[in-house]
Amino acid sequence: MDSVSQELSERKKQILKAIIDAHIAGGEPVGSKYLVESKQIACSSATIRNEMAELEAMGYLEQPHASAGRVPSERGYRFYVDSLIEHYAMTAREISQINELLQQKMAELDQILLTASKVASNLTNYTGFAVRPKAQKVSVRRFDAVYLDERTLILVLVLSNDQVKTKTLRADGEAPLTQTVTDQLAAALNEHLHDLCANEITLPIMIALEESMGSRHDVVSPVIKAIYEVLNELEDSSLKVSGVDRLLQYPEFSSPDKMKQLLGAIEKPDDLLSIVSAPDEITEHRPNVIIGSESTVQVMDHSALVYIPIIKDGKNLGTIGVLGPSRMDYAKVLATLEEISGNISSILEDNDHRPGEKRLTDGSNNGG
Amino acid sequence: MDSVSQELSERKKQILKAIIDAHIAGGEPVGSKYLVESKQIACSSATIRNEMAELEAMGYLEQPHASAGRVPSERGYRFYVDSLIEHYAMTAREISQINELLQQKMAELDQILLTASKVASNLTNYTGFAVRPKAQKVSVRRFDAVYLDERTLILVLVLSNDQVKTKTLRADGEAPLTQTVTDQLAAALNEHLHDLCANEITLPIMIALEESMGSRHDVVSPVIKAIYEVLNELEDSSLKVSGVDRLLQYPEFSSPDKMKQLLGAIEKPDDLLSIVSAPDEITEHRPNVIIGSESTVQVMDHSALVYIPIIKDGKNLGTIGVLGPSRMDYAKVLATLEEISGNISSILEDNDHRPGEKRLTDGSNNGG
DNA sequence: GGTTAGCACTTGAACAGTTTGAGTGCTAAA
């Protein structure tokens, strides 16, 4: 019927957009009268009513009850996000705010993600979250062992994703540790386990490692165990949430039941993680929007999730996003997330290829 | 009037205790009729009413409205906690549950505290929290520097509280790093900064440090900065909360307003921290109870805070506790926290003085 | 004196009935 879409006439689109905009802003069902008064649509309320009835029949609108205005359905929001949304022009102030907030604490990945989610939450006034994805392929790029005393050594692991982890290991008997043994251990680890990830450490390799430690092969096994632990810990993806209290301001979540659901989802975040982490390989640098029951997880009733991956050198370093009611201000949220994500990426690149600085600079602290 | 307390007759105490017990269990105002029917008090409802009227005049009870039953006032709860409470006998099952849950992940302090707060939350069904106190006196017991490549070194700091922190430092120009410089740096740091805490690192010391580095004095300044950062980071006390959703089950918090207050308090935990961290020096190993407005922070209306320090060798390692409605089951909460705290302490002692083990054991990982 | 029984009183909760107003669908006219 129309040039662009087979489904909706231009006027229907206008009406749908006006309804969704109004509902996003006010949170209440919007009626035909309001639309004519707001001057957005140039025809009478009766005409609008007819169009609205059709839009409802097509599934884009819903009516809470017979004499209420219309409310967008999930399908309506989806269409809005996909086709109707206008690009939100961030103010210079907002952009500079992002810059300012982000550039302070860019020390370490977890820090970055957490800060970014807080910024997102602040600017959009929804709840922000950050996810560090499980890194299945992480390996140890470099080992070091610090001799502390006869009974203690510290294992330092520099991982392939630039994180540094340490483990304190204690020897509780028999032969004391020495500086020599410690050095020998580090060298052996570097030789045998270099760039291997957890499931590539096989028995033959472990045996070779023990042999190269000669008489002190006794230290190998607990060290291997510690390394395993570190690598496995990284496979747990972690979720940080900020600004939960912001959700309370939306009447959608003011009922104790809804709130309890949501808090539960945040506390036991398996579901949330599975949604957000799913497109593991997809490194497309665009935000993703999930509205209500579009996820397989039914907890997200009446709410929506917008998230964007943080990508560096084609690797997905994590995901940040916001969680809010399905009537969230998608235009603003999308723009904000894109801006933040782009900002982080450029800072990360910067950090790596910065050319002529004068001295040692603080690159990243460990995950403390 | 009575032997033990100048204030309350034995019967008044019985009645007060019965009312509080009933209110804790049911959450509703309790009336005289209920008390006689529950057989706890051996006199008629009229007598109880008289006593209740007096208890109310004394400030131990309150009446939501004229025809409602009585509800304990904060003063009532306080008296209950101080004088009326019976020791809660934990079941063998509960104790073994604590043991089981705690002994799995005793790797690192933050871990311990977090796990402990989760256990507390689970067992009591209130919200649990854990605080690592700001450690003003933390110093570096041992430095090490790991040479990574010409532009990168990793600084390993073994702190006086057994935590291990690392910082990755990058040299972005001029003279490349070498293994020798790195070793020299570690030695110099150990010599000059050993056991000094942040405010003891004075200018003369820094100058001496630079001198001992000879021509490579250029690396000193960023390293010092990094050390400062680590020591300062530790001064931020951190709060971890678990089981927020449990709060929702108590009608006290079902109103959006109340909930919003509480979530706000949890998200911006300065107030909470100041309450819990206040008795910094007090190493008494007993739980502390704060009821409602007893704290200077008015957020805690209708709620109570019970917490206990975790102490090892007379040092306060942190605090765990629970947050719930003021009608919380104090007897159970107190017993649970004492048990957990004692349990942790004994495990910590164990870890340190364990005598004859065979091999390297995993002592503590860093805060990753 | 302390204790108890009985009664009048208060008050919020629950319920039913009414009004109000927003918003619709439909029909008929333009």
Added chain:
DNA sequence: TTTAGCACTCAAACTGTTCAAGTGCTAACC
């Protein structure tokens, strides 16, 4: 095809009533 008008629907807000819980008080009782 659009518009004006009207009848209809329905939730929200308000009212009045009843109900039950629980009290305070008084008078009788031991």
